[in-house]
Each structure stands twice: as structure tokens, then as C-alpha cells.
Amino acid sequence: MLLIEEVKYSNRRRVMSTPGYPAQSLSPYERVGGVKAIQSVVDHLYFLIMRDEQVKRYFNQAYLPSVKAHMVKLLSQLLGGPREYTGRELDDAHRHLCIEPEHYARVGRYVLASLLVHHVPEDIVEVVKDVLVAHEEVIVAAPRTGVGWSV
Numbered sequence: 306m307l308l309i310e311e312v313k314y315s316n317r318r319r320v321m322s323t324p325g326y327p328a329q330s331l332s333p334y335e336r337v338g339g340v341k342a343i344q345s346v347v348d349h350l351y352f353l354i355m356r357d358e359q360v361k362r363y364f365n366q367a368y369l370p371s372v373k374a375h376m377v378k379l380l381s382q383l384l385g386g387p388r389e390y391t392g393r394e395l396d397d398a399h400r401h402l403c404i405e406p407e408h409y410a411r412v413g414r415y416v417l418a419s420l421l422v423h424h425v426p427e428d429i430v431e432v433v434k435d436v437l438v439a440h441e442e443v444i445v446a447a448p449r450t451g452v453g454w455s456v
């Protein structure tokens with residue numbers, strides 16, 4: 306089962322209606338700038354991860370272009386974009402890595418930092434943060450919730 310599901314937004318922003326154009330509501334995916342913006346966020350995320358001595362070793366055996374492509378699709382789907390994620394379930398993708406809780410928190414902070422430096426609206430950052438907290442137990446070896454989530 307894919308545990309990260311599309312985030313349902315109750316507070317979809319209404320774009321001001323222009324005479325002749327109907328009001329539209331934008332998904333979080335559209336609000337952040339679509340796939341190009343999400344690719345930039347993910348590039349930045351792995352830039353940070355691969356410069357962190359504590360976490361980069363987990364990726365020694367990984368084929369990074371594929372991991373990044375899957376992360377782009379997962380994040381896009383989470384934010385209400387196309388449902389195109391074809392990677393493994395998150396528990397299957399991470400179980401063999403025996404990830405420590407503090408390393409999950411480090412990567413989580415990098416996710417949030419990457420969103421912030423790309424000027425992703427704060428309400429969307431908050432939703433991603435909630436998703437990260439909620440999915441720690443799927444990804445880490447022995448979860449210890451609630452550690453180190455401030456950026």
C-alpha cells in the first residue's frame with residue numbers, strides 16, 4: 306500500500322475572477338509551479354543529502370537518477386499533480402537500509418528547507434511536514450517520533 310496519499314486541500318485558493326474568465330481553483334501542485342518547480346526542489350534536496358556525511362552513505366548502492374525521478378513523482382502526486390508514481394512502496398524501498406530516527410529527521414529537515422528556499426507557500430510546507438512526521442514509522446528501523454522537526 307502506498308502510504309503517502311494525495312493531500313486533500315480544504316483551503317484551495319480561489320484565483321480572483323477576471324471578466325470573461327471563470328474563477329479557477331489551483332491545486333498545491335499548481336501553486337508551487339508544477340513539475341519544473343518540484344524537480345528543482347528535489348535536485349536541491351539531494352544536493353543537501355549527498356553533502357551530509359551522516360546520511361549520504363545510505364545512498365552508496367542507490368541509482369540516484371531513478372530515486373530522484375521517483376521522488377519528483379511522489380511529491381507531485383502528494384500535492385495533487387499527476388498520479389504517476391511507479392516506485393516501490395516506501396516500506397519496501399527503505400526496510401533494508403535500517404535508517405536511524407535521527408537520520409530520518411535530518412533528511413526531513415532537508416525536505417522542508419528545500420521547499421522553503423524554493424518559496425513554497427507555508428501552508429503547503431506545513432502539510433508536507435505533517436506527512437513526514439506521520440510516515441516516519443514506515444521508513445525508519447525503530448521509530449522515535451517527534452524529534453527535530455524544526456528547520
Ligand code: HEM
Nearest residue numbers: 360363364367372375376379392393398404408409412413
Ligand atoms: C523523508 C521521507 C522520505 C521519502 C518520502 C522517501 C522517498 C523515497 C522514494 C520515493 C524512493 C524511491 C523508491 C524507488 O525507487 O522504488 C526512495 C529511495 C531511497 N531512499 Fe528514501 N525517502 C525518504 C526518506 C529517506 C531517508 C531518511 C533516507 C536515508 C537516510 C532515505 C534513503 C533512501 C535510499 C538509499 C533509497 C534508494 C534505495 C534503493 O535503491 O534500494 N530515504 N526514497
